[in-house]
Amino acid sequence: MRRMRALLTLIVLAGVALIATPAPASAAPLPGVFRDALGRELVLRGFNVSGSGKLRESGLLPFRSTADAVASAQAMRELTGATAIRFLISWEGVQPQPGVIDHAYLDRAAAQIRAFTDRGIRVLVDYHQDLWSRHLFDADSWYTGDGAPAWVIAGGDHPDESCGICLLWGQNMLSNQAVREAAHDFWANERGLQDAFLTQAGAAMRHLADTLPASSFALVLGMDPLNEPFDGGLDGMSGTTWEQQRLMPFYQRFRAVMDANGWAARPAFVEPLVFWNTTFGEAGGLSTVGTLGTRFVFNAHYYDGARLTLDPTPAGDGTYTAAMNRIRDRAAALGTTGFVSEFGNALSGTSSASRTPWMIRSMYQGLDSRLSGANWWRNAATAGPVLSATQWHWDVYSGRHAEAMNGNPSKILTTGDAWNDEDHSVISGTGALRLDPRVLDRVYPTAIAGEHLAFGYQDLARDGYGGAGGTAAWMTPPAGMPAVSALVGGRQYGVLVWRGTGLSAPTEVHLPASFAPARTAVVSTAAATVSSRLLSLSAGPSAGAVHVALVVSAPTGSLPTAAQTEAARAELNSWAAAQSWPMLR
Missing domain, CATH: 3.20.20.80 (Glycosidases)
Structure with missing residues (x-):
């Protein structure tokens, strides 16, 4: 109405069945997920x-x-x-x-x-x-x-x-x-x-x-x-x-x-x-x-x-x-x-x-x-x-x-x-x-090779039509993460956290047109490949490890240096290690 x-x-993708897998009764109240034949969450x-x-x-x-x-x-x-x-x-x-x-x-x-x-x-x-x-x-x-x-x-x-x-x-x-x-x-x-x-x-x-x-x-x-x-x-x-x-x-x-x-x-x-x-x-x-x-x-x-x-x-x-x-x-x-x-x-x-x-x-x-x-x-x-x-x-x-x-x-x-x-x-x-x-x-994850744990996106969309109006940052990193804050300040960015489950297929994230491959920075515990409209993350087949990927659009200014990237990665790793991630499914 x-x-x-x-x-x-689901989904069926050339023989891929749509499966909605419920969470166990002991888990926090979470719905199931759509999966493909490779076991990835969709x-x-x-x-x-x-x-x-x-x-x-x-x-x-x-x-x-x-x-x-x-x-x-x-x-x-x-x-x-x-x-x-x-x-x-x-x-x-x-x-x-x-x-x-x-x-x-x-x-x-x-x-x-x-x-x-x-x-x-x-x-x-x-x-x-x-x-x-x-x-x-x-x-x-x-x-x-x-x-x-x-x-x-x-x-x-x-x-x-x-x-x-x-x-x-x-x-x-x-x-x-x-x-x-x-x-x-x-x-x-x-x-x-x-x-x-x-x-x-x-x-x-x-x-x-x-x-x-x-x-x-x-x-x-x-x-x-x-x-x-x-x-x-x-x-x-x-x-x-x-x-x-x-x-x-x-x-x-x-x-x-x-x-x-x-x-x-x-x-x-x-x-x-x-x-x-x-x-x-x-x-x-x-x-x-x-x-x-x-x-x-x-x-x-x-x-x-x-x-x-x-x-x-x-x-x-x-x-x-x-x-x-x-x-x-x-x-x-x-x-x-x-x-x-x-x-x-x-x-x-x-x-x-x-x-x-x-x-x-x-x-x-x-x-x-x-x-x-x-x-x-x-x-x-x-x-x-x-x-x-x-x-x-x-x-x-x-x-x-x-x-x-x-x-x-x-x-x-x-x-x-x-x-x-x-x-x-x-x-x-x-x-x-x-x-x-x-x-x-x-930005959104289209296929996750493992258990999804968290996702957030800072889109910086304006409040008017046709790109008019003002914007505001709704997702600001804490003061204890200065390297990450410097990297994402005033920029669109997304963060994905997932736990590996032994799958060898990549995790895939859609990138908006505003994320030009040459002007997109990725800080991740997984090997990352950026192409037009796609971020591919290969964490390998190891099961149980928690992975983090931060993807940032940097349309202007200098791209982060290797030292800045390493500092942001260290902060992300410390941040992820301090979280009490649930065992979802």
């Missing part, structure tokens, strides 16, 4: 593609053509270093009529998915819905939806839609009886609607498994069964009981459909009740469903409901650590790994849009570590795992749409996302990033 939450109180970062999948003008797919998908994949890779996307499809697109599967739609979807997998970008397929269906809304309505096809809505006896006094589109989930009753019918399996959904989902999965080349299907992460599930009426239950008695049985049925249609080796990325972790509404979180295990991934969204509505303060260092840690801890309690498949904020049109750059910066900080920057160096042993995530969203048609809202030729939407007055795309319709690149193109 994205921006409106405030008011609504971090996935990227974007949702895209809100255009809600629009008829785009054929209910993220892109109007395969060529647009190819260009978008290449741009995303070059501009941000993305390694994963969440790819939107819809029930209406797959099954426009009862019993009819639109294989041409699925062929187009497969071709667009290949545009990303052919470039090494992994894909989570998402069955998307918002407000259940656009076919619930009148032609002159202020709002619209997406998801269920017209025939599903026509079969129900729903009242005329009305949100009442609604300032934000998500309020329809609370006050629009047409929307609520349509969702309620699904969860109650009225007229066999849930059965029909699962049948078409199985057909779609089978089609994609059969159509995508093995090398492409190998990079499909899994399936998100249903975006942002909302209850439509709890029937006297609490939110947690509703999840236990309505939502989880649906996920179990969906899991069985995946198994029967070629997706048995991939997890279901399951979401909690949409109200969970929204600041104002805390119900849900799959807290009463028992242990999920590794065939499911705990798939959460996060938007700052308070700053979207009532809170006028800017975001800063550590603003979102608590919210992201809640996702980490919930995944750990469920015995699986966590994934944040949506987060972000509007770039215009809301009270918080002017504060968006640092809101996004702080959200990424929360994904990187359990800690604020001010606490990172002192408490790095408790930094916890890096969360994989896909930001909302990446729309190459941003600001140049031509969508007839609810089919009304008198309401042609052209601006923003062309959907319910939203404007969230980080890419413009002209192909330029709309935020400071330092917010989006970040």
